[in-house]
Amino acid sequence: MRFQVFPDAASTTAVQVDWLLAFLSLVTLFFLGIIFVPMGVFLYRYRRGNPVDRTPLNISTWKIEVFWTTVPLVLTFVIFGWGAGLYVHMKTPPEDAQEIYVVGKQWMWRLQHPEGKREINALHVPVGRTVKLMITSEDVIHSFFIPVFRVKQDAVPGRYTMEWFKATKAGTYHLFCSEYCGTQHSGMIGWVTVMEPKDYQDWLNSGSPQETQIAAGERLFHQLGCSGCHAENSKVRAPSLVGLYGKPVPLEGGTIVTADERYLHDSIVMPAKQIVFGYENLMPSFEGQLNEEQLFQLVQYLKHLGREQPPEYRRQGEGAAQFIVPHEAP
């Protein structure tokens, strides 16, 4: 086995992280050098009993002081700017990212691709495609860590967190849980397989055909009776969910929230927590009836309802305007 200090760099971000780390290491080495080398020299030269000239130098020091204050100041600002920039880059997924769902559970990772394919402790991705992982947990805090991509993100119960990457090199790499999560934490590991796009497609198509996430969400939406209240001709006064995702929602009490994944998720399990302005708390809680995977499928379906609605659908029938902007502030 060859000895390797760094894991391979197999994503676009990995290279950027490595440059920053290299820079930090060089800066650190430089300061280590200019402090410890003279220190050693002085220790030796001015040791007790060595007959050397010890009269203090009588020079003005202000120039030196200004110099050694501004240089580190500039350096630390460079480090801050560079690090913050990279952080923001890593927290901002590109628009075209493919979403893969990840849930941590003592002690394994379960994943689902939008096409419906499921995996356990394994992740297959194609080279050159931006992939965004939507991560949550069913119990304690875990952390999804892929060293070769230089991405690591906590999986937090009650929240969706995100990490994204664009793989650049085909191969098989380690993935870890990197947050101590109980006795079998160290076994919560798996493999990331980066494949050529064609091989990935073959892999996706292998095995029995699966229901896509959106189709599963739609099925649940009808099975659970959501459509009974939220359909346009329902007898219950419930807000339309078409186009809701990403929009601001005015709530009872005057606050306005953005309808992100978490909001949609919580609207289903804790409908009483945030009541839409102008509506009554009539929606039953679905807490305990759905697992996180099913909730995510519902959320994906609701997101899809906004995005890919064919235009004819919007124009049909009465109240079409309400469909396009479901939350016109009153």
Ligand code: HEC
């Ligand atoms: C008994 C009728 C009823 C059922 C069944 C129902 N809802 Fe609701 N829903 C409501 C009402 C009324 C509101 C508005 C009040 C509130 O915010 O709780 C609402 C609000 C929502 C919201 C927030 C909407 C917004 O505009 O911000 C979402 C999302 C939602 N429901 C999704 C669902 C899903 C998914 C299901 C099925 C699992 C479901 N609902 C089942 C009546 C219902």
Ligand SMILES: [Cu+2]
């Ligand atoms: Cu874990």
